[in-house]
Amino acid sequence: MSDKLTHECGIALIRLKKPLSYYQNKYGTPLWGFTKLFLLMEKQHNRGQDGAGVAAVKLDMPPGEQYMFRDRCVEANPLDRVFKRIWSDYNQKVAEGTIHPEFADTVKKNFDFGAELYMGHLRYGTSGGYSLSSCHPFYRRSPWQTRNLALCGNFNMTNTAELNQSLITMGQHPIFATDTQAILERIGFFLDEEHEDIYRYLRTRGLSGEEMSRRISEDLDLTRVITKAAQQWDGAYSLCGLIGNGDAFVTRDPSGIRPCFWYQDDEVVAFASERAPLMTVFDAAIEQVQEVTPGHVIVIKRRGTITDTQVTTPLPRAACSFERIYFSRGNDQDIYSERKALGGQLADQVLDATNHEWGNTIISFIPNTSEIAYFGLLHSLRERRRDEVKKILLEAQNENRLTENLLDEVILRNWPRGEKIVSKDIKLRTFIGQESTRNQLASHVYDITYGTIRPGIDNLVCVDDSIVRGTTLRKSILRMLARLQPKRIVIASTAPQIRYPDCYGIDMSELGKLIAFEAAISLIKERGQTPLLQEVYQLCRDEVARNGTVNHVAKIYDGFTPEEISARIAELVRPRKLDWKGELSVIFQTIENLHKAVPNHTGDWYFSGNYPTPGGYRIVNQAYVNYYEKSEGRSY
Template sequence: MSDKITHECGVALVRLKKPLSYFQEKYGSPLWGFTKLFLLMEKQHNRGQDGAGVACVKLDVPAGEPYMFRERCVKANPLDKIFKTLLAGYNAKVDAGTIHPEFAETVKKHFDFGGELFVGHLRYGTSGGYNMSSCHPYFRRSSWPTRNLALCGNFNMTNTAELNETLIALGQHPIFATDTQALLEKIGFYLDEEHEDLYRSLRSTGMKGVEMSRKISEDLDIARVITRSAQKWDGGYTLCGLIGNGDAFVARDPSGIRPCWHFENDEVVAFASERAPLMTVFDAAVEEVKEVAPGHVVVVKRNGTVKSSAFTAPLPRASCSFERIYFSRGNDLDIYKDRKALGGKLADQVLKAVNNEWGNTVFSFIPNTAEVAYYGLMHALRERRRDEVKKSIMIAAREGKLDEATLDDLILRNWPRGEKVVSKDIKLRTFIGQESMRNQLASHVYDITYGSVKAGEDNLVCVDDSIVRGTTLRKSILRILARLNPKKIVIVSTAPQIRYPDCYGIDMSELGKFIAFEAAISLLKERGQTNVIEEVYQLCREEVARGGLVNHVRKIYASFTDEELSARITEIVRPKNIEWKGNVEVIFQKIENLHAAVPEHTGDWYFTGKYPTPGGYRVVNQAFLNFYEKGDGRSY
């Protein structure tokens, strides 16, 4: 994605089913589980680089000793810093003779993360800033193990204010911070309720002390806690929680918006936001890694039993299509196929844009996540050209005109030509505060391969996976591509036009920043249809006031074809004040081709405005109010 947007988060959970001594004996390390957590997080570093956090629960710890630990970091390279710090402490104790790795009990006693249950979180700062207080996991503490809770997740709730109101109605005094805090308190309340019900019931039988605590731990019904807590949740989420007694849970939203996968064998139970990391870290076959069912919570009890159960009413499947287009790593076999298909579906539009000039067109991509789609486009183009060549050869053979020169002309000169035209040279450092200076720096983030395009003769086609704001195209990419002096530059987005905000985990909620929205507003004003803007404003106000489920922002786009909007987007992003006089065209994936390429991920609200939950409609209408009233910030 040429436009940087913050998005998503990544989660990992590891529960060992054997004692630490087992892993020392079999793998030569009592930190096998701790290492697996690090690897799962490292393999998902694409999902968050603004902060990281880990937590650990130790089983069977004697009374009086700590059993639940957390480490968080919001500095640069947070994941590396956390694990290096923890391992440095471990090694220091090994060197001092406090820990003897061959004796697992010394690891468990003297190393905070020498436990059996781990959770990790990678964060992008979509809300709450970048300070430590907004970094997962969140903790809720108690002297009762069954009331301790560590919570993290990949999620956004659209109705945090409503969730806080329910807490007030329960008699609490919530701190209005993030949706994570609201969920922590809501789950914590019902965890307390579950504990208290069991406590009172067992006390009435005369049971006391350690036996009562053990029985509460056995009978604690985490699925019921999540079911009661989730009654008013609206959003996309994968939640991971650790209970101090050693229970753990993973819950996924009923539309399957946010992803979650699960692996289990006789040694470990593990969860992650993506499938491929589980396959790599545990050397698992694809059929061994299962998807966590939408609307289900998987509970791992302290005794190691694993059970999945529904905790909320099912909703139509709406898994996020952006996971396939951009966010998830492309080494998952299905994601790789989907991205190739997305590129292949663009072949017709691309050929039309370059007037079928096979011999005078160079194909490339804008690094790095668009690379797989580029391979898909090239595969489709080569198939097309192969069929054309085959037909021409057969005709020439029938007419007796087939010779070596003809074959060279057909096969070699006009074969689709791919080049590495654009390279990402440096990471932009934002320590310079002056905006104009930052823009000058941004123009040097990308560089080009000089001589890869025949000046004045070749068209240059560059594949991008999505175009959100168009800022990088305007200020950087098109300017540097123009240095090659191509006849025409075609920017090809594997995603359709992004017209509507997201509220389920991606920081794309300000309508005024979308290039497609900017284009539509520009056309409305140019054509004297400003009354449409005013009408939509009034409709959105009424819809927000009554909590309705109609997306009135769709009226902004209703007057225009996709091609008209793309043409205006092209005008907006075309660089100003440069000597190059060639043509520019911006092409977007058609929505029907998106559905054909990614049939299992139908969450397309970014492009269609059809949201899977009521909160989405509230957000899109509020986003327009914010735009019209010149308000800043997110719309939820």
């Protein structure tokens, strides 16, 4: 994806099933679990670079000693900084003699993260800013172990205002900061209520304080807590939480929009946003890693029991297709196959765009995350060329005209050519304050391989994951590719046209910034249909007022074919004053072919406008209202 998008944070949770001494004896370190947490987070570092945080709970700590810990960072390279800071503290205590690594009890007593229960988070900010106060895990403190709550998640709620209002109705005074705060306080409210119900029952039994605490911890029902808390949630979420007594939970939205997987053996229970990291970190086979069922909560009690319970009414599955197109790492075998298939599905459109000029077409990709789709496109093109060659050979043989010249010129030389034309050189440093200077520097983030294109002869096809705003194409990529002077440039998007805003996590909630919407508006104005814009505005306002579930923004696109939108996009992204006179085409995956390539992740609302929850329809209509009224900012 050449346009920078933020989306889909990463989560990790680890619960050790054995005491720390077990891991010291077997693996030579009592921090085996902590190391696994780092590896799970490192293997998911693609999921968040705006912040990182970890939390830990120690089991069976005596009164007077801390049992719950947290560390967070929002500086550059936050994951590295967090773990370096924690490891520095550990090494210093080892050097001082406070900790003797061979004795697990000294680690547990004197090192904050010498624990049995861990949780980690990698953040991409879509709301709430980028300060430490917005960095997960969030923490709710209490002198009662069973009322302490640490929470992190990969989620976005469409109805944060309503959730905050529900807190006010309960008698709370919420801080209107982020949806994370609203979720934390809502879970916290029902956690307090659960605690109080058990406490009131037990205090009539004449139990000692120590026995009272033990019984509350034993009887605490996190499934009931999450069931109550989740009833008003509208959005996409994979949430995990730690309770001070050592209980933990992981829950997922009923549409399965956000991914979450888990693994367990006789030593550990572990959760992560992606499957492949669990397989790598725990050397697990694919069948050993399970998907967390949408609408369920998995609860791990302090005593080690695990329950998996449905807590919300099931909804049609709408797992985010962008996970497969772009966000998840491609070393998962299913994602790898799907991305190859996404590239392969573009073959017919690419052939049409290049006039079937096999020998004069070079296939490449931009950025590096498109490489797998590039392989898939090349594979499909070569299959099609093999079919053509077979047909030519059979016809030539039947007609007795199979000559050496035919073999050389028609068959052997005219094959799809793959080259790495574009590479990403650097990560742009943003310490430059002047915007014009920053934009100039941004144009040099990518570079090209000179001498690979025959000027005026070769077509250049570049595969991209998706085209959202078209900004990078317009400002840098097309200018750079044009320096090679190809006869024709074809930008091939493995994703369909992004026509509608996302409200479940991807940072693209403003309609006016989407290049497909810009293209449609341009065509409407060009064809004298401007009154349609006012008509859609009024329909959207009315729909928002009644909390309806009709996407009126779809009317903006109804009068145009996808090919007309694509052609106008090509005109819009072509830089002005470009010293290149060749043809430019922009082609997009069809929604039909998307679902063929990615059959199990049907969430496509940003392409189709079909939202999986009522909140999505409110957001899309509000986004148009904001656009029409020239009101900048998110629509949720």
